[in-house]
Amino acid sequence: MSADAILSERDIAFVLHELLDAEGLTRYARFAEHGRETFDGALATAQRIATEQFAPHNRKADLNEPRLVDGRVEIIPEVKPALESFAEAGFFAAHADFERGGMQLPWTVAQACYAWFQAANIGTFAYGFLTVAASNLLNAFATETQKARYMQPMLEGRFFGTMALSEPQAGSSLGDIRTVAEPDGEGGYRLKGGKMWISGGDHPLSENIVHLMLARLRDAPPGVKGLSLFIVPKYRLDAAGGPGPENGVALAGLNHKMGYRGTTNTVLDIGGDGPCHGELLGEPGQGLAYMFHMMNEARTIVGMSSAMLAYAGYRHALGYARERRQGRPVGAKDPAAPPARLIEHADVRRMLLMQKAIAEGGLALSLYAARLVDVKDADPDAEARREAHLVLEILTPIVKAYLSDRALEANDAAIQCLGGYGYTRDFPVEQYWRDNRLNPIHEGTNGIQAIDLAGRKVAMEEGGALHALAARIDATARAASAWESLAPWGRALGDALARLEGTAARLVEIGRGEGAPVQLANANAFMEMAGHLTLAWMHLKAALVAADALKVGAEGAEADFYRGKLHACRYVFTVDLPKTERLAALCESADRTALDMAEDWF
Amino acid sequence: MSADAILSERDIAFVLHELLDAEGLTRYARFAEHGRETFDGALATAQRIATEQFAPHNRKADLNEPRLVDGRVEIIPEVKPALESFAEAGFFAAHADFERGGMQLPWTVAQACYAWFQAANIGTFAYGFLTVAASNLLNAFATETQKARYMQPMLEGRFFGTMALSEPQAGSSLGDIRTVAEPDGEGGYRLKGGKMWISGGDHPLSENIVHLMLARLRDAPPGVKGLSLFIVPKYRLDAAGGPGPENGVALAGLNHKMGYRGTTNTVLDIGGDGPCHGELLGEPGQGLAYMFHMMNEARTIVGMSSAMLAYAGYRHALGYARERRQGRPVGAKDPAAPPARLIEHADVRRMLLMQKAIAEGGLALSLYAARLVDVKDADPDAEARREAHLVLEILTPIVKAYLSDRALEANDAAIQCLGGYGYTRDFPVEQYWRDNRLNPIHEGTNGIQAIDLAGRKVAMEEGGALHALAARIDATARAASAWESLAPWGRALGDALARLEGTAARLVEIGRGEGAPVQLANANAFMEMAGHLTLAWMHLKAALVAADALKVGAEGAEADFYRGKLHACRYVFTVDLPKTERLAALCESADRTALDMAEDWF
Structure with a gap:
């Protein structure tokens, strides 16, 4: 698949450099060693890996969703090497500190890189996204020891992460979470309960899976105030920090979704089969506050993912409308004349223009929000940081909800541009539409x-x-x-x-x-x-x-x-x-x- | 599945009797032998067969789409007996003359019966709908001999029908159809070409399949004016009218769609493997005009099908929202209080109300259009017929396009009401949404x-x-x-x-x-x-x-x-x-x- 088919290199450059002055971020001490060259280099790498290793198995992963075989998850073989390339190129640590082996890229530029993966294969990229979000959360609240043990391997792409929040009775209503945690007498905790809808909750793609899990201490108050956050690995770490024995996080089932089918979505039994050990992250009772650090970031990324699915659909519909001949424009009545290309019909052009407005506007808005993160985190001026924080706070729900609603509208129009072909699984647009339907639901x-x-x-x-x-x-x-x-x-x-x-x-x-x-x-x-x-x-x-x-x-x-x-x-x-x-x-x-x-x- | 879950019996009675005065149609000579009792009897039968024999395999047919095995189509075993019950109850001939063994029901009442099947299982019902539409077309334009040979077995549900219009290069643009027909020297024609997107184009569900096929006589002018309509059976009829030898309509492939997966959608090779015989229907060059007789009817039925998928989704979301507890309404802050049912949340109620407005309004509008058909065809007063014809002409594109767009919006809201569950294949709403996506595309x-x-x-x-x-x-x-x-x-x-x-x-x-x-x-x-x-x-x-x-x-x-x-x-x-x-x-x-x-x- 040509890169051009899923996303416009020119448009990304426009948004980053002409609209958002990404280079201006190098004025900040944190990004001083960067410049347009390093930004463009990272983007070119992202484009190459996304188009060569992610896009080609997007449909195959949809048609062959992860299966439970003898209690283990099987995933098509293309996914693991794609994520290994993602790791080797440093994308798990795109935004992380140099001293941890990261690229220390502005969040804006990291997101622009991720745009390629979102447009190419959202199901495979989700593993990367979840891990990056989890590692950011650890970076913000974990102890140095915890960072070394759990975050560092995530930055290297050896451990993957999850957000283990929802339970069967507690989806939108996190205050109703029932998973409990009790001190294990050795400075850690034992957890018991069940989790539902955990994306990436089990898979054979990484050495370990680090669940960031909300649970309730026995004596905690009801509601969200009683929630604490725990680090719960699939395999307990051995002395060298490698994966040791299994840790009582049992895969109870896979959810069968209508889209994002490449991403496992799991039901997890916590501590039912054997003891499940966890480490407290930060202070007790602060679980939801910490999780929201991750959640807010996740929400803007959901908005961006939506827009990138809209973008991929738009580019496909555009290419199709430029080639496919069907009918004649109004006024050209000679039936013996060759048919016109679809793009010559006003109503098709209307649908393409609508998609362009949503996709390109969505890319711009998402990266605008990402730039606010950089200002809020790295600007030396306290007032600038405060102002960026405020704007980001109010834009976050808009980016998430408005873009996911509109992007679905764009994907619907992409199907319509292709007509009956768009309705078949021979063309990618119907998958974009199905994948995108998750975005108005998850992360709130x-x-x-x-x-x-x-x-x-x-x-x-x-x-x-x-x-x-x-x-x-x-x-x-x-x-x-x-x-x-x-x-x-x-x-x-x-x-x-x-x-x-x-x-x-x-x-x-x-x-x-x-x-x-x-x-x-x-x-x-x-x-x-x-x-x-x-x-x-x-x-x-x-x-x-x-x-x-x-x-x-x-x-x-x-x-x-x-x-x-x-x-x-x-x-x-x-x-x-x-x-x-x-x-x-x-x-x-x-x-x-x-x-x-x-x-x-x- | 309870009948109540897919459609409201009370609402159908409301629309038919309180809103549209269906009984008033018995004033017309054609329907004089009917009354509310016979109408309600037919509806009760439709409801029973739809809920007992159509609804139960709706998901299974979606998960197990028709397959090509050794050049033949395999379909899950539940489909054939369901359509046999449909036939035995007379629904292939609901609107047909008594003298042909039909129920001679008003079109309005026949459509109300079909509403149950559309809500229960659109993929299986499609075979019935296509056959009814084809038989109506034959009734309008075929010779008595053709009616006896082809239409009568369709009314009995022994032969099924198709609309064989589209070709790979001619979907919306029928003027570009290339399939040609030449006199075979025996009063018939030989056809040669290829057809695409033919729903119900091959299957093992009936004794024969009667394609109503658009083709071009060798000397015909270009464009739509050169199109004639042919009766092309899958098996040529033997002397007794039963299916004889194969007739050169070869199945070249199945299209793999995102919805309506229970309905075969075929690529047909016409006259490539062996001679393909057809009979001319009516006059040469009138193909498109005849086809539009069927097409206009099909368009209102597409609108109705859309609304019924919206209805089924609405009823499911409503039932779910009444049971499922999640969160607390605004203002009820006690986290120890039991969670509220979803329906207590204002935004969920908004989404349910929107679905209700579209589903119930769509049912009313579709049956309103059906009643215009009855007036136009059966009213003794010429002015009343003319007026009904005019109103139907202008309503037809609205019923088709507006309802199919809005119904999709309703199904989208049904998914949203269920949250993550709505996105899984464990609940029916995602399938309604996928099925419904075809409706803004087909039949124009x-x-x-x-x-x-x-x-x-x-x-x-x-x-x-x-x-x-x-x-x-x-x-x-x-x-x-x-x-x-x-x-x-x-x-x-x-x-x-x-x-x-x-x-x-x-x-x-x-x-x-x-x-x-x-x-x-x-x-x-x-x-x-x-x-x-x-x-x-x-x-x-x-x-x-x-x-x-x-x-x-x-x-x-x-x-x-x-x-x-x-x-x-x-x-x-x-x-x-x-x-x-x-x-x-x-x-x-x-x-x-x-x-x-x-x-x-x-």
Whole structure:
């Protein structure tokens, strides 16, 4: 598969360098040894491994999901060498410190590298993503000894990681977790319970699997306050730190999903078959807080993964529409004339443009969020760190929920572009759609993201996060006013921003007056509204860069590229942003339609 | 599986008897021997066979798709007896004349019966649907001899039918069909070519398969005008009318789809292996016109199938949300309290209400369209027939495209209600979603439906079809004004109708001014607008019935049922209908966004 088929190298360079000034991050001490060359080198490696070793088995992994054979998981043979190449190239440690053998890349650049793997094969990449997220969590909260024992092998790709949160009765509701932990008298803990939906919870791909597991100490209070986080390896470590005896984490079953079929999804029996030892991570009762460190990161990555599946689908549909001849455009009635290519039909072009707007806007927004991580973590200026943190807080649920919803819409359009062929398993678009359907569910359903946005993030720090975001959006709207061609979009963005701020204020008022249930019954509409605004903002930022490039004389394919950016922006401002008016009216009416529906009326 | 789990008996009775006065059809001579008892008897039989013989193997057929073994198709053993029961109960001939052994039921009632099969197992029902549609076409255009030889065995369920239109290079573009037919010197024809995407094109389920095949006579003009329709059986008939020797329709392969996996979808080699004989149906060059007789019917049935998959998903999600406990509603913070049932969460209720609005509104709209068929075919009054024909013409693309788009949205929400469980193959909702994805594609893509609506139907008979539809919608809006509680919705419906008529007129003007390409580049938005209006209209019609029933004293579960109808109406008027404002503005601006996108800018 050609690299071009799944993702645009040119667009990644555009977002990183022209839109987000990734090189500017080398001003920070942490990234001072980097430069555009090292960034582009890492990207080229990611592109090569993704296209040569991940993409080719994407369909095969879907058709041959992991199987339980004699109590062990069997996975198609292509997965392990692909992840070994990922490890050898250093991608498990892309963001990690030099002193730990990492590449110490900005998070922004690491994410741009991961974009290739997400577009190529989300099922195989998931093992990498889970391990990187787990190692980041250990880096933040583990002791030095724990880092040496568990994190270091993860950075080297020898141990893989998981997030072992959910239980059969506790998916969205983590406060209901029942797995218990008791001191084992040797400074550690014994855990007992059951876990459900654990991605990568068992497999033969690594020397060991390190579960970061939420459990409850015997005397802990009920609810989320009673949760602590434990490091629970599949194999207990021997004296040399290698995998020793099995540790009572038994595979009780595999879940059979409709997508992400290459990634094992497991039911785990904890301490049922034999003692299950774990180490406490950090302080007791802080489990959820620690886990949210990982979870927030995971949420932005879910948004990015969604957008990359949209991207891969878009690129495939585009290639197909350029080749496939079918019908004649309106007005060309000669039946003896050769058929037109699909892309010549206006409605196909509409569907492609919609996909382009979502995929490219989604890439830009995801990497924008990643850059906030770099600023928040590495900027020497405390105020800059604080501001970036606030913007990231409010953008996280939007990136996760809005992008996963819209990306599914894009994949749906990709199928439609291919017609009956798109519906078959001979073409990749139906798999992208199935894979992508997980993204509105995992790492907190989109309903929960909407409540997080409308109920918490909008009000946090007395509206500070919203103000910080608004200031950035306002700056883009103002910048556009300097361009005759972009000024109308600048005004539209400013109007939509004022609308969002008004609606946010009204929602807080509704929460105090009509009550939180009414406020949150409107959370979904508010999320959609905030998402449209955010996507339009990203496109206008891109349009500003494009207008500038055209003004200074971009030519040929480069000029086409920038005109495409301007046109995607036009699409979003014409079709999507106007939806915010109706959504604002709905929220501001304190709509009670869902609340007032009695159960017996269904 | 309980019947209640896939469809509501009460709701079907509501639509048939309270909303559509199905009994009123017995005033027509053709249906004079029927009455509510025979209608309800047929429905009860359909419900029983669907739940006992179709639903139980729905998942199994999905997991075990038809396989090619030694050149023959193998299908799981449950399918054949289910279709035999369907035949024995007379459902292949539900609408056919008494004198042919049919039940001579109104089309409306036949469709209501089919609703059960669609909700239970769309993949197995497809064989029945294709055969009924093919037999209807033969009934309209075949000679008496052809009817006796081919149609009669189809009514008995001994022969099955197909629509053999598409070819690898000719899917949406039937004018590019290349299969040719030449006189065989014995009054028949020999056909040669290849067909693609033929559903039910081969299987071991019936004694014979009757392909209604589009082909081109050697001297025919290019394009659709050169197409003729042929009756091409898999086995040539022997003297007694039974299946004789094979007829050169060779199975060249099976297409592997993402859904509808129980229905074979075939590549057929016509006359390549041996001579393929066919009989001309009707006049040469009329193939497409005849096929459209079947196609229009098929399109409303696709809309109905979509809605029934939405219905089945809705019922499953509803049952799940009533049982499954997860989290606590906003405001109930005691973590030691037992978790709430999902249905207590406002956002879950929102998703259920949305599904209810689409599923129940879709059922009502589909059966409304079916009733137009009965009036158009059987009403003694020519003006009534003409008016019904016009309304059906304009509703057909809306029923097909709008319902299939919205039904997919409903199935998506069903998955979301179930969370991670919804994403697994242990629950049926993901299959409904995959099955349903075909509906926006087959029998004319939704893009083609939009062009049909905005380019042809709106202008047909000088706007006569639109006027006829508008008069009916207006009558509902006026009726609502008599009720204090419904008057606001009546006004909103009237306003939206005026908006639609204005936009339609503007589109015709755009077609004359800016040109057809601009007009049709806005067809998709116009379709969405027309769909929202139509769905709101159906819900207001139902609300009028419900308000009346409550006024005259409905109590208990009956009162709850009617309040549910009123509340679904409120949902549609609050959330969906307001979208028509923005869509109207978009169309009326003669939006050129898609048209102006140059290919090189992608």
